[in-house]
Amino acid sequence: MKLHFHGGVEGVTGSCHRVETGDTQFLVDCGMFQGGREAEGKNHQPFAFKPRDIAFVLLTHAHIDHSGLLPRLVAEGFSGPIYATAATCDLLEVMLLDSAHIQEKEAQWRNEARKASRERDNQPIYTARDAQRTLQQVRVVAYGEEIHPHPALRCVYRDAGHILGSAIIETWITENGKTIKGVFSGDIGQPARPLVRDPTPILEADFLLVESTYGNRLHRSMEATLAELEHAITDTLTRKHGNVIVPAFAVGRAQEMLYLLADLHRKKRLPPMKIYVDSPLAMKATEITMRHMAILDPDTAEVMSWARKQNKGLQIHFVQDVEESMRLREIKHGAIIISASGMCDAGRIKHHLRNNLGHRDNTILITGFQAAGTLGRRIVDGEKEVRLFGVPVPVRAEIYTIGGLSAHADQAGLLGWLAHFKRAPAQTFIVHGEPESTGIFAQAVRDKLHWNNLVAPTLNHCIEL
Ligand SMILES: [Zn+2]
Structure with missing residues (x-):
């Protein structure tokens, strides 16, 4: 199987990971890039794969940097199911429509500003209609429920303690008679925070993707x-x-x-x-x-x-x-x-x-x-x-x-979550962090947990597993 990193690497936005196995391909998240003009440009670039070839999407949570390009994926031909927890599905309805509204408004403003210069029309990244269609493809998964989106795959969503409905996704992928377990952390919450529960401990993985937003710092208590x-x-x-x-x-x-x-x-x-x-x-x-x-x-x-x-x-x-x-x-x-x-x-x-x-x-x-x-x-x-x-x-x-209200675990929180693994995964990919944070976090994992197979993937990096 192959694992591709199309976003949420070398930065914290645009999360999108693609798994190719046998004759099927699926995505984990399909997020929007955010923060300034360069990010904006990435949202308009063609996908590095054909949306109609994607069989289904596993969605970790509703934040736009993880879900925000789903309507574009649908507009460009993706017609499969999007699996998410019930709370994520509810939040998604509000957030994708709001995001579509913003896209339409921005394209309109730009067009008005450009009228004089006669440049070509700005199209919104997607419209409210695309968002509506996307919502029809959403399928509810309960925490702890085992689902089989494809004969070669089973998965279970676990509470990530990040925002309402957020999930860590455990996957078991079978290829040529051999099953390997992949864990996608999504965004991991800080333990003992208000509202949400603590992130669920995961005990084993053959490969692991772990976020590192605040992998280089500690939050105020x-x-x-x-x-x-x-x-x-x-x-x-x-x-x-x-x-x-x-x-x-x-x-x-x-x-x-x-x-x-x-x-x-x-x-x-x-x-x-x-x-x-x-x-x-x-x-x-x-x-x-x-x-x-x-x-x-x-x-x-x-x-x-x-x-x-x-x-x-x-x-x-x-x-x-x-x-x-x-x-x-x-x-x-x-x-x-x-x-x-x-x-x-x-x-x-x-x-x-x-x-x-x-x-x-x-x-x-x-x-x-x-x-x-x-x-x-x-x-x-x-x-x-x-x-x-x-x-x-x-x-x-x-x-x-007011510091200390971050929805992401700090370095101690992330290390604490990793420490639940009974042994180091064969491969660990450190994602969802600015390069400085990712680098410092990788060193902390080597020093404190003695895990050695760590990779910080770059954009559109492909790994054969
Ligand atoms: Zn998030």
Whole structure:
């Protein structure tokens, strides 16, 4: 059999691995490249294989960098099933349609900007119709259930503890009467994080693909993170009497923030709060999260059902329509507003920043990664003035960066997960990391676990197994 690496190598986006065995080929993930113009270009490049030759796709989780090119795969002729957990299927519906909408909008903007120069039309990478067709090809797999997508393959999805529905995929591939076991880690969560369970230990593999996003660092502890959150909110609401603005990724981080705020309030570490979730996508993702409580950490159900019964000390409002969102902009103090996008470069968060950045009483709580070039990054980097809707806005609000909420395991978390293997896999491929992180992580695996057959594949690398 052959293993091809078409993305999620030499970087953290565009995850796509292809297995060729006997007369069949399948993909594990088909993600979008993200972060700047070069990545954008890769999303338009032809696939390195024929989409109609792919028999099926095994999908680890709903994040766009793992699922975002599925509609393009379908538009170009892939007609097989896409296997994913029930929660991933639900999230996918929201995320792929949202992504298609963004693609269509961007192509439209570019075309308008280019009209004058008479350059050729920009086509969106895919449309909402392609996304709809993709969703019809999705098949639900339960954690722990054995499936047989092909006579030569059986697989089992295990909880990866990364986001709702995320999976590590165990595969057993039979070729010429011999079966080898391959494990695809997907994205691995940090143990003991809110909402999700811990990543499932896997005991053996003949070959293993393991992510290495934070393979070169350690996260701040959860206790230190919570103490910081407690201080930022209490200080803003009770001493400065301002607003707290929280830019948050609509899927995952927004729900985590709700959980943490509710839990800290329940433990009397936070004062009474009025929380507004101003993002239709975050609202849908929260509904999906509530539907899948059974697969989340047991604490989550308890905290969320407690939070639902509160009406005085803890008020959570989901803001749906634009008028209501605009009314929020008039609130001068006492509100916590969670809004998207997480990196502040699109969506309703921009309005809240325009209204709140200029006042010392307010706090901007940064809870996630801010990529270079985004508005969020400029705020984190301490710029004194930023532009919003073409107008300069002074940055006078206090900026807190809350570390330790990453959805990816740090070096210790990854090594801890690898340590469950009873013996080193014959081959281990270190993927999903910037080259620096991948290199440092590989060295840590050699030093601490004494595994020697480690490879960090490059783009379109092919390995014969
Ligand atoms: Zn992910």
